[in-house]
Amino acid sequence: SNITIPLLGMVDTAIAGRLGSDAHIGAIAVGAAIFGFIYWNCSFLRMGTSGLTAQALGARNLRECANLLVRAMAVALGIAWVLLAAQWPLGTFSIWVMQSGEGLKSLVAYYFFARIWAAPATLSLYAIHGWFIGMQNSRLSMWLASFQNVVNIVFSLLFVYVFDMGIAGIAWGTVVSQYSGALLSFIFWFRYYGRFAKYIDWQDALKIKPMLRFFHVNKDIFLRTF
Secondary structure, three states: OOOHHHHHHHHHHHHHOOOOOOHHHHHHHHHHHHHHHHHHOOOHHHHHHHHHHHHHHHOOOHHHHHHHHHHHHHHHHHHHHHHHHOHHHHHHHHHHHHOOOHHHHHHHHHHHHHHHHHHHHHHHHHHHHHHHHHOOOHHHHHHHHHHHHHHHHHHHHHHHHHOOOOHHHHHHHHHHHHHHHHHHHHHHHHHHHHHHHHHOOHHHHOOHHHHHHHHHHHHHHHHHHO
């Protein structure tokens, strides 16, 4: 799955380089750096979920395995909601912190305010990728990552060259790929783990005590990453 990531970056840069100005390449780099910081700080959704799920699976606690996915998804969607609600101050502050030149600011803004709408799908994918890995099934994560990157390339090309959406088209290609990946991940879940639906206890999954344990385990990962 990691092999597909450089390919994706190369294609995004190649597309940006043909938009008429080298400023577009700079805007892609700045925008990617901003989202790299935002999303990688949420990587605990993957790492923490995989560890806790593996523990529950090793103990044959299938109910806790199912509840952990609900817990991780609830946290992922909660963070995504905050990001969407605060997108204007967050985007303005991020662009200011990066100190990009005047010629880049508007291009970075186009990219940021389009790609931010992928937040619910992106963070949900962190959670479900971690869950699959915790369930000893990293192959599904590999197929998902490869699928997302191929979709990203196809739709970025489509939005830029067919619909003439400029740099925002590259961002919207990412948005489409993230939601496509999220949809496929749930198809995989129902295909391979649908039997776990009967173990989900919504009330227990979202209780304060297990939720605090989830955060307690993940807070050190967050601080380390930050």
